[in-house]
Amino acid sequence: MLTALFGPVKAMVQVICDDTEGAITTMDQFTRTNPFIFPIRVTADLIVDGKDEAYETCKAFGGALDNMANSTPVLGHVKGAITAIAGDERKGEEIMKQATRSTLVVGAGVGGFIGGGPVGAFVFSAEVGTLWDVTRAATGGPANGVAKLVVAMRDDEDLSPGEIFDCVATPVVDGVAGVAAGKMADSLYKNNKKNQERASVQQKNAIKQKQINKLEEKIAKQGVxxxxxxxxxxxxxxxxxxxxxxxxxxxxxxxxxxxxxxxxxxxxxxxxxxxxxxxxxxxxxxxxxxxxxxxxxxxxxxxxxxxxxxxxxxxxxxxxxxxxxxxxxxxxxxxxxxxxxxxxxxxxxxxxxxxxxxxxxxAIHREWIPSALEFVPAAGSYVGSTINGIIYITLQNGGRPMYRKSFQ
Known part of the structure; x- marks a missing residue:
């Protein structure tokens, strides 16, 4: 997943560390798994190297999508449960743990954003993800992220430049995912609050508008x-x-x-x-x-x-x-x-x-006159998409901010 997102950066680090072969492998994986580059790569493979190479590229991209699904909250849990029911309990358990890790990171981002804004979301998500990795490694599970770096130092093992990059980049990706999740939750909360206010105002306006319509009817009868x-x-x-x-x-x-x-x-x-x-x-x-x-x-x-x-x-x-x-x-x-x-x-x-x-x-003695009306713009729309486990939010503002003015 890291290679699909940050392949060029990782390859640059490998080149700087004199790992040219690793850099070539990284870029090969990047072009096969990045959702934006994949269409270009598979087309080039089909034209230059034939359908077998194109099939391998599609297979690699499918594996990346599968891994992304495993890391998606709820979706990963459902997939893990189905996998376990189908007979592969070990793999199903691993998928559910992967989804649980993502859920905790996203939840930490939301909580951190509430308490400390983007900085709080980044730090809290990175800490939670690292704590999960360290705990799993300490209890006999696979070592990933910072935990892999710690285990390698403890056991005096050598890691390649690419592996070191993955270890360091993991908490950064967790932090970015946490910030995105925090911003999305904050935007949804504000949008929900605005919709509630809008509904309240529209309800009040409906009463006022009904009164205005009634006045217009009565005044029309007076020959105006x-x-x-x-x-x-x-x-x-x-x-x-x-x-x-x-x-x-x-x-x-x-x-x-x-x-x-x-x-x-x-x-x-x-x-x-x-x-x-x-x-x-x-x-x-x-x-x-x-x-x-x-x-x-x-x-x-x-x-x-x-x-x-x-x-x-x-x-x-x-x-x-x-x-x-x-x-x-x-x-x-x-x-x-x-x-x-x-x-x-x-x-x-x-x-x-x-x-x-x-x-x-x-003729309309004691008829109530609404003295002001509030005009509320149409609600904006929130569009969210998940790309390799990181949530990106786009706000499309469908109207101007709420404002109040006299009805005139």
Whole structure:
């Protein structure tokens, strides 16, 4: 497996150590077992050396795939169990141990990544793999990786440059596999968390969207040409009203928080829109409502007198009319806030005396207005592939990051 991955590096080390023959053998194995080089090698063998050599190359590549399957968690365990049931218990046991080693290395990578990021995953996986190899060698099993190097030093045995490379590279490969596994687990966790958040937001949005659809239907019945635009404008006005009330509440002591603030919007034939607020809110925010002492609406209708025990000009309708260029609204609506919830509100008896066009909120009194919506992008997709026991992860981002904005 190491040769299939790092054949050229291993061959370079062998050449430096004056093991030219070993380097040639390594590169021969590399070209036969590397999944990217194999198609080129088998084609060249078939053209130059005939089908027998091509068969040997395919056989070598099949052996590498078989070894990779043995080292794959779960898959290796299943294969080992089947091999043992088929009668070769010794080989089946060895395959299961090989798969168990990979499982421990991958698990160590996930745990190490949680505790210490990529560095923690690398170190922990390399340590676990080395500990496994040393334990097996100490209990009479085959010596692999660092354990083989230790046994050779103990028994005063000579190892070839290629064998030494394999011993040193084994914990490095374990570390890399651990980092890849840790990153994959972390990505899957974050993606799952994001999907849960997305589902929660979409559920909330579904409720809000249902309310918007209901508003559009009711407004359409009032003869509004473009109910969708009107509903969006109402949602935007509700958000702005909440913002202004928040400004008041941050400046006001907790025992004097105010409710019942109102915003009114008017639209004329040319599409001009004007929004006004009630006297109490404007006073809190120190906003000027009229150009003169008396509202423009009262000046144009001097014969109208208060029905309620309060001044005509205190309502939001007067400020909205004040800033409408032609003063001839064809569409009017008002919203009011109570404890952070914005709803439609009908005109008071004072305002009902004035001609304000089609006042749609008179017919949908206390209908809830969603003040904001969250838009969530499509989920990304995670593509994983296993190549010779090392997991590589590719993230294909299918959308932008989550963001929040007013529905307008």
């Amino acid at each position: 040409n473009n109910p969708e635009t009107t509903v969006k404008n109402m949602c935007q006005d509700a958000e702005e009203l909440k913002g202004k009330v928040d400004q008041v509440n941050t400046k006001t002591s907790s025992n004097r928080r105010l409710n019942g603030h109102t915003a009114c919007s008017m639209i004329d034939e040319e599409g001009n829109k004007s929004t006004g607020y009630s006297t109490r809110l404007c006073n809190e925010l120190k906003m000027d409502r009229f150009a003169q002492q008396t509202s423009r609406l009262c000046q144009e209708h001097p014969n109208i007198s208060p029905v309620l025990n309060r001044a005509l000009e205190c309502c939001a309708e007067h400020m909205a009319y004040e800033n409408l260029p032609n003063g001839n609204p064809i569409l009017t609506y008002a919203v009011q806030i109570h404890n952070g919830i914005v709803t439609c509100v009908e005109r008071c008896q004072n305002c009902m005396q004035f001609p304000l066009g089609n006042v749609i909120t008179d």
